[in-house]
Amino acid sequence: MSHHEQHAGGAAHGSVKEYIVGLILSVVLTAIPFGVVMSGAAGEVVSITLILLCAVAQVMVQLVFFLHMNASSEQAWNTISALFSVVLVAILIVGSIWIMNHLNHNMLMGH
C-alpha cells in the first residue's frame, strides 16, 4: 500500500483478501444460528448457546476484518476506549436485567 498507511488515530487499511475472508466468515457465522433455529434441530439451551457464540464471534470477525482493529501500539487508544465501552455496555445490560428481574419478583410476591 502507499504512503497513506498510518492514520494516527484511525483505522488501518485492509486488502481485498481481508474483506473477502471477513465476508465468508460472517456468512458462515450467520448461517449457523439461522440454520439451527429455523430447522429446530437443537434444544433450547444448545440453540441459545450457539446464537450467543456465533454473535460474539461474528462481532470479533467484523472488528478485525472490516474495521481492522488490532493490538498494535498505534491503535492502543482505539482499543482501550472500545474496551471501556464494553465494560459500560455490560454494566448497563446485565445491571438492568438483574435489577428489573428482582423488581418483578418483589412485585409479584405482593409485598
Next chain:
Amino acid sequence: MNTALPAPPPGYTGHISEEHHHDYAGDTVFGFWIYILSDCVLFATLFAVFAVLQHNFAGSIEASELFDLSYVAGETALLLLSSFTFGMAMLGANKGSMKALLGWLGVTWLLGAGFLYMEVNEFVHFTHEGAAAWASGAWSAFYGLIGTHGLHVFAGMVWMIVLVGLLVRDGISNENRTRLMCLSLFWHFLDIIWICVFSFVFLMGAV
C-alpha cells in the same frame, strides 16, 4: 533557563504544517470512533429495555407468532453485503480510483436502501397484524430498538449522498478521505449492531 528558542525551520509560517494536518485527520477519525462508542452505549440502553420488556405483550400478538426468520435472513444478507461493498469502496479510494469508489458506494447505497425497504415493509406488516408500537411494552421496545437502527442506516445513506457530492466536487482530497473513513466506520458499526439485533431479538425470540 534557556531563553534562546531554536530557529524556526525553513519555510515556517506559523501555520499548521502538512504533517500536523495529517495528525489532525487521525484525530478526527479517533474522535468519530469515540462517537461510535457512545452510540454503542445508546444501543446498549435500548437492548437493555428490550431485554426487560420483551415478554410484556399485555395481550397483544406475541413476537414468536409474527417473526419470519427467512425474511430477517434476507435483511441480514443485504446489510452484510453492503458492509463488504463499502470495504471495496474504501479500497477503491486507497487506489485513487474515483470510478471504483463511486461505483461501490452506489452498490452500498442500493443495498442499504433494499434493507430499509424490507424493514419498513416488515414494520407495516407487523402493525397490520396488531403488533403496533403502542400495542404493548414489548412491541414499543422492539420498534424503539430496531427503529433506531433503521434511522441510523437512513442517516448513513443521506451522508453517503452528501459525500458523493463532495467527492464529485473535490475529488479524493485529504478532507474527503477523512470523511470517507468516518462514514466507513459508521457503516461497519451499523452491521455489527445488526448482528446483535438478529441474534438477540429475532433468533432468541423464535427459539
